[in-house]
Amino acid sequence: MSRSDGLPIRQVLPELLGVLDRVGSAVLTSPPGTGKTTVVPLALTEAGLRVLVAEPRRLAVRAAAKRMGVSYTIRGERHTGANPMVEVVTTGVLLQRLQRDQELPGVDVVMLDECHERHLDADTALAFLLDVRDTLRPDLRVLAASATPDAAPWSRLLGDAPIVRASGATHPVEIVWTPPARPTAPPHGLRVDPALLSHVAQVVRQALAERDGDILCFLPGTGEIAKVAAMLGDVEVLQVHGQAPARVQDAVLSPGSARRVVLATSVAESSLTVPGVRVVVDSGLAREPRTDHARGLGSLTTVRVSKASANQRAGRAGREAPGTVYRCWTAAEHERLADHARPEIALADLTGFALQAACWGTPDASGLALLDPPPPAAMTAATRTLHTLGALEPALNTPMPSYAMDDETDRVTWRVTERGRRMALVGVHPRLARALLDLGPRAAEVVALLSDQLPREAGDDLVEIWRSARHGRDGFTARWRQEVRRLTRSTPQARAAERDMTDDATAGLAVALAFPERVARRRGGGYLMASGTQAQLAEGSRLGEAKWLAVAVADRPTGSASARIRQAVVIDEETARQALPVTTEEEIAWRTPPGERRGDVSARAIERLGAIELSSAPLKNADVRAAILYGLRTEDVLTWTKEATALRDRLAFCHRELGDPWPPMDDLTALADRWLEPELSRARRRADLERIDVATALKRLIPWNRRLDEVAPERIAVPSGSRVRVDYSGGQPVLAVKLQELFGWTETPRIAGVPLLVHLLSPAGRPVAVTADLASFWRDGYRAVRAELRGRYPRHPWPEDPLTALPTRRTNPR
Incomplete structure (x- = not known):
């Protein structure tokens, strides 16, 4: 009996095959480890069906194809397996095939695996497949497979497709709450508190001492994996992430001869089965994309995992036997976590998605069957970028947008250009495709650099990184050379490439063409980008004396008004003028x-x-x-x-x-x-x-x-004969005058029917009383004022009866 004969998925195969044969679409829910990824495709081939399996990650593609002994295709790499009836591809490769030939000839069933992860390519591919079924290939069977039980949204999307549920042979997983002894700083951008990483390493050592079996430790990124690996010293450590070399991927998928610690990003949540794991150590952190659509800047940020992700991670410990998960936070904190992670379509740069949708015939994506619609602001920014790159143009009888208003693109009907279609088929971000089409194979090496995540230790001089890659022998440079070969083969010679260009000129023009709004000129102590965004180089950067830069990678730290330049190339004004009108x-x-x-x-x-x-x-x-x-x-x-x-x-x-x-x-x-x-x-x-x-x-x-x-006199005459200025600055006109000048004046004057507010002043000009009723003041207030002031100002008259005294602005004679 083969290893797969006892897997729980086999119990639902008859039901699944019947549903696909009868209805043509289905949703399969199956916990991790039940065999859905490898058993279902082979079972479909036994019914004579040719199967295309789409996985969200390259690492999962290789793993699934290896287990099944079938062919696989990822960007720049194709392997032919023994079984020609099944092929495993990334969702990105599936999108490319759908754009080239919507009917998918030679395919009977498309299985979209790990739908619950909500990757943008997977959501887009499913929308395209449903369109194909409705219009061109009603015989095409579509299977959406998820590792989580919440399948209702996919069922509705597939036209109320039946849900087939496989229950896993779940083993109990004990939860151990292991928060740090002292509070650690929350993640900020890409920064993770070193104290938390030290604590994670300590928990791994604790698990090694307390439990048996291999340990799978989840960390947010490659930098954190490297730091924790260094802290573990003599322990056998495997570092698993999206850029891990093939030998590491092969090693982690095979049982080890000695006890192992596997440090992994979220890539290991559900896409991979790591044999031998009995313990999971979870840092509780993950990385999500963030896009500043107004400035055209994208970055990754560190966030707390959702409850769903934490449960997926914990389940890894119980796939083969009872296990344990050490969570580096408290039970109370766990209750405050979000239920689910946000889908990528709500967070990411949508330029690539918008181009795919435009090539499909729905530039605004309104005709696509998506679980979540793209955010309007993100689509507007993406459309604007594609228009700048020459991938979109206004349809006939549509006015050319000036972008004076943020929503102006919403009022334009767009269509994809022939250049845009070629950009979509290059297999890189539309920005990089623009540089490749304009410069030809000469730019392939620079584009290949920017289409992958650059090493964490890379400096900010992109030309230096390029030159180092030519002589490197690590996993990054191996992938880079493979991508260079692919891009070189697929790119026609461009007129611009016929010129004799140095490395610096090639890199500068390629980056400027790809990111025209990031062309920057020195201003003050930093740079001003063509987008209007201020930008800063790291202190001590060798690029700091350049007058012009083409910025390849930049982000904006949380709370900062300026962008941070990660990688750039020195250019001149002529190159800047070639990139932007x-x-x-x-x-x-x-x-x-x-x-x-x-x-x-x-x-x-x-x-x-x-x-x-x-x-x-x-x-x-x-x-x-x-x-x-x-x-x-x-x-x-x-x-x-x-x-x-x-x-x-x-x-x-x-x-x-x-x-x-x-x-x-x-x-x-x-x-x-x-x-x-x-x-x-x-x-x-x-x-x-x-x-x-x-x-x-x-x-x-x-x-x-x-x-x-006559209406509002500037001055009015008072009994002393003085003409005193009226102050109109307040709500009521004010007459400020020395008290002695008003002796005998009982009727408060009015201006335009409004009684004056009289400020009675001491001989020194200081207010001693305020009244709008002089008669009342003489009767009730004067005595108190007289008693207080006549000793202080003896040379001024203070008569007992102010109504009969002569008004004066003079003092008494000596």
Whole structure:
């Protein structure tokens, strides 16, 4: 009996085969380790069906094909197996085949494995397959396989396809909560607290001492794997991740002669069966993509795993026998984890997806059967990028977008260009495909570098990385050479490649063509990208003296306004101009230079490369009125003297109390045509505005049939004979006058029916009382004021009866 005869999946094979034969589509749920990946395809071939199995990862493709003895294809590599009825491919390869020939000739069944991981290529491939079944190949059978029991969404997507459930021979897994003794810093971007990694290594050693069997330890990335491996010292360690060399992948899939510790990323959650594992140590961390669509920057970030992922990881310990999972967090923290990880379509750069959809005939993806629709902002950014790269163009009778508004691409009907179709078939990101098509095989080495994750220890000089790769002998350079060969074979000679170009020139132009918005010019202590994003090199970088850079890899740290340049190439202005169209525009605006607080009129003809200003020349006789008005509206430009301020307050009082025809004063810019002519017509710059006599200009707002001094007099006469200025700046006009000048005045004066608020002042000019009712003050308040102040100011009159005393602004004679 073969090893697979006793696997639980065999119990549901008759039901599964019957459903596929009768309905044509099905959803298979089967826990990890039950044999769905290797048993089901072979069982389908026994029924005479030719099977194409799609896996989300290259590592899983090799593993599944090896177990079944069948052919496999990954990007740049093809292996022919003994059984010609089954082929295992990555979902990316499946997409390429569907684009080349939608009918998939020679295929009877497509099995999409590990659907629960929600990789973008897998979601897209399933949507395309359902379209093919509906239109071209109703006989094509589609099987969606998931390691989780939640299959209802896929069933609905497949037209209420039957769900076939296989129960696994699950072994009990004991959970051991092993949080760090002291709190560790939460992950921040790619940074993981070294104290947590040290704790994970300590837990691995604890598990080695307490339990039998191999140990599978989950960490977020290759950098953390390398650090923990170094801490484990003499233990036999295998490092498993998406870039692991084939020999490591083969070793981890075979039982070891000695006890092993396998340090792995999320790649080992469900795609691989690692024999001999009885213990799982889970750091509780994973990596997710993040995309800054506004700046065109993408990166990976470290996040807490979901409950579903934690359960998948724990299940690895119980595949072959009872096991144990050591979780490096508390049970209380576990309850706060998200139930499921977010799908890649909600997080990733969608440029590649948008190109696939456009080539399929649905540029906005609205016609695709997807579990989750693509976010509108991400699709808009992707469409804009593809248009810049020449992969999309507006359909006939559709206006060319100017991108003045973020949602303008939503109003355009797009179609894929012939260039876009060729880009989609290259098998790399559309940005890199653009560089390859423009430069030909000469750029294959640079494109191959950028199509893979660069080594963690790589510096920021991409040309140096390229030269090192030519002489390297590690797994990264082996994959790089393989990809170079593939790209070179598949790329026609381009006209640009006929020139004699140095490595630096080739790398610079390739990066600039792929990432035109990341062409950057030095400004201050950093760089300004053509996208308008500020960027910084690492301190001490050898590239720091360059005037121009083509930035290949950049990200934006959480909370930072500037991007961080990871890898770049030194270029010149001519190369920058080849990557981006240079525009000449007239700038007539009120402009505040960087670092300044005072703006001024700018009237220039500017030559730009995106946001980078290349040159400028003054515009003569330009109409600057709009800029002048903007300056008036946004800055305190006019010279407001005391006289001008007082006049404005009087006019505001008149409008507030009397209304029309007195104009409002809250938005004087809106009334500029009425009170600032002809000064406004003559103004060309800030200085012209600052010289305006504002008080004289404001008088133009006084209605022609009204006299301001009659309605809101500037001064009023008081009993002493003085003419005292009225303050209109508050809600009620204020008369501030020395108390002795008002003796005998019992009636509080009114202006436009509003009683004055009288501030009675001491001889030193300080308020001693405030009243709007003088008669009441003389009767009730004066005595207290007199008692307090007459000793302090003996030379001033303080009569017992202020109503009969003579008002005066003088002191008593000596």
